[in-house]
Amino acid sequence: MKKSTVMNTLKKRIREHKYKFTTQRQIILQAFLSSKENHLSAEDIYEMVRGENPDIGLATVYRSLELFTSLDLVKKLDFGDGRSRYELNDHNLSHSHHHLICLGCGRVIEFTSDFAEEIRSRIKKKNGFNIVDYQLKFYGYCKDCQKQHPEYSEKEPQI
Amino acid sequence: MKKSTVMNTLKKRIREHKYKFTTQRQIILQAFLSSKENHLSAEDIYEMVRGENPDIGLATVYRSLELFTSLDLVKKLDFGDGRSRYELNDHNLSHSHHHLICLGCGRVIEFTSDFAEEIRSRIKKKNGFNIVDYQLKFYGYCKDCQKQHPEYSEKEPQI
DNA sequence: ATATGTGCAAATTTTTTGCACGTAA
DNA sequence: TTACGTGCAAAAAATTTGCACATAT
Numbered sequence: 001m002k003k004s005t006v007m008n009t010l011k012k013r014i015r016e017h018k019y020k021f022t023t024q025r026q027i028i029l030q031a032f033l034s035s036k037e038n039h040l041s042a043e044d045i046y047e048m049v050r051g052e053n054p055d056i057g058l059a060t061v062y063r064s065l066e067l068f069t070s071l072d073l074v075k076k077l078d079f080g081d082g083r084s085r086y087e088l089n090d091h092n093l094s095h096s097h098h099h100l101i102c103l104g105c106g107r108v109i110e111f112t113s114d115f116a117e118e119i120r121s122r123i124k125k126k127n128g129f130n131i132v133d134y135q136l137k138f139y140g141y142c143k144d145c146q147k148q149h150p151e152y153s154e155k156e157p158q159i
Numbered sequence: 160m161k162k163s164t165v166m167n168t169l170k171k172r173i174r175e176h177k178y179k180f181t182t183q184r185q186i187i188l189q190a191f192l193s194s195k196e197n198h199l200s201a202e203d204i205y206e207m208v209r210g211e212n213p214d215i216g217l218a219t220v221y222r223s224l225e226l227f228t229s230l231d232l233v234k235k236l237d238f239g240d241g242r243s244r245y246e247l248n249d250h251n252l253s254h255s256h257h258h259l260i261c262l263g264c265g266r267v268i269e270f271t272s273d274f275a276e277e278i279r280s281r282i283k284k285k286n287g288f289n290i291v292d293y294q295l296k297f298y299g300y301c302k303d304c305q306k307q308h309p310e311y312s313e314k315e316p317q318i
Numbered sequence: 319a320t321a322t323g324t325g326c327a328a329a330t331t332t333t334t335t336g337c338a339c340g341t342a343a
Numbered sequence: 344t345t346a347c348g349t350g351c352a353a354a355a356a357a358t359t360t361g362c363a364c365a366t367a368t
Contacts, residue, residue, distance in 0.1 A: 015368095018322095019322080019323090020321090020322060020323065020366080020367050020368070021367075021368095022322090022323065022324080022366075022367070023366090023367095024323080024324070025323090041357095042357080042358080043357085055324090055325070056324085056325080057324070057325045057326065057327095058325095058358090059324080059325075059326080059327095059358085059359075059360080060323080060324055060325070062357090062358060062359075063323080063324085063359090064323095076239065078237040078239075080235065080237075082332095082333080082356075082357080083356085083357065083358095084357085084358090100282070100286065100288045100290075102288075103291065109286065109288065111282065111285075111286065111288075113278065115274060115278070119272065119274070123259070123270065123297065126270075127259065127268065127270065127301075127302070128301070128302035128305070129259045129261075129268065129270075129297070129299050129300070129301055129302065130299045130300045130305055130311060130312055130313075131259075131297045131298070131299035132262065132298055132299045132300070133297075133298040133299070134295065134296060134297040134298060135294075135295070135296045135298075136293065136294070136295050136296075137293060137294045137295075138282065138288070138290045138292075138293040139290070139291055139292040139293060139294075140288050140289045140290035140291045140292070141288070141289045141291070142286075142287070142288055143286070143287035143288065146287070146289055152289060153289055154289075174343095177347095178347080178348090179341080179342050179343070179346095179347060179348065180342080180343095181341075181342070181347095181348065181349080182341090182342095183348080183349070184348090200332095201332080201333080202332085214349090214350070215349085215350080216349065216350045216351065217333090217350095218333085218334075218335080218349080218350070218351080218352095219348080219349055219350070221332095221333060221334075222334090222348080222349085241331075241332080241357095241358080242331085242332065242333095243332085243333090
C-alpha cells in the first residue's frame, strides 16, 4: 500500500477519536513509515524527527507514542534491552507477525504465523478470557551465530 | 515438589557455575518460593527480603536477579507496567505457561499450552533459527471485566 | 475561540556502577 | 586465603509531569 494512503488512514483514526492531527504527530508517524528498521525506541524516533523539526521535544515523542499505542496505531514492544520499542501496527496483515530474538548477536527477526484463532477460541472456552491481541517472542540462535558457535545448534531442554 | 528440594536444586545450579551460594541469594530465592504472587518486581523482592535481612541492598537484588536470569533459574518478564518482573523458571513444567493480561483490571492470569514443539520445528526449517525459549503474552479481558463491561466481550478485529 | 497539544526544564522512577569492606569455598 | 560478592551512595538512563505558550479544529 502507498505510504500516503497509510498516513491518511492514520490521520483518520486520530481524528475519529477527537485528537488533533498535529505536525509533530505526523512527523513521528512519518518516521515509522520511512524507517528501514521497524523496531524504534523513543530516542531513535526523537533523533530521526529532529531533522524535520529541530524544536520537537522528547516528551512529545513519548506522549505521542503513548497516544498511538492507546489508539492501537502502534505496538509497544520489549526486547529486554532496557528501553521500550515501538512498531507500526499493521492491521492489514492477516497473519500476525512475531519476533525471533537472537541470544547471540541480539538481532531481531520477524516471522509470521496464524495459530492465533485456534488458541483464541480454546482460551475463550477454558478461561472465559476474551483475547484482543497477543505477543509472541522466541529466543534462540540465528543461522549465523550457529555457524560461528556450533554448540548453539544443540536442542536445549528448556522448551 | 518440596520447597527445600527446589532450593537444593537451585543451590546446586549456582555452584555448578562456580558462583557462591550466599545468604542474600538464598533469601532472594526463598522470597520467590514463599511468595503467593509469582510475578515479582525487584522492588517487591527487596521489600520482602528486608524482613529477613534488613541490611540487604537493592543493588544486590538487581545483581542477583541478573545472575539468576543468566543461569535460567528465573525468567524476566515485562507486563508493560514500567518495571521488569521476575518469576521462578519451573523446568519441571512440561507444558510452558504463559500470561493472559487483562486490559480492564490489569490482572495477570497464567495459562499452559504446548504448541511450542510444533512451531519450533517449523521455524527451524523455515529460518534456520534454533529456539531455546519463548514468551507468549495475550492481551484481552477477563471474565469479571466482561461481566461489568459487556462491550469487552466483542470480538475485536485486531487479531 | 478554546480545548488540546507542545516545549522546556525539572522531577520521578528504574536500573547500574564504583569502591571499600565482607565472606563462601 | 582470595576471588567473588555486598552495601552504600552516587550516577545513569528511561520516562513522566507541571506549566506557560502555541495551534488545530
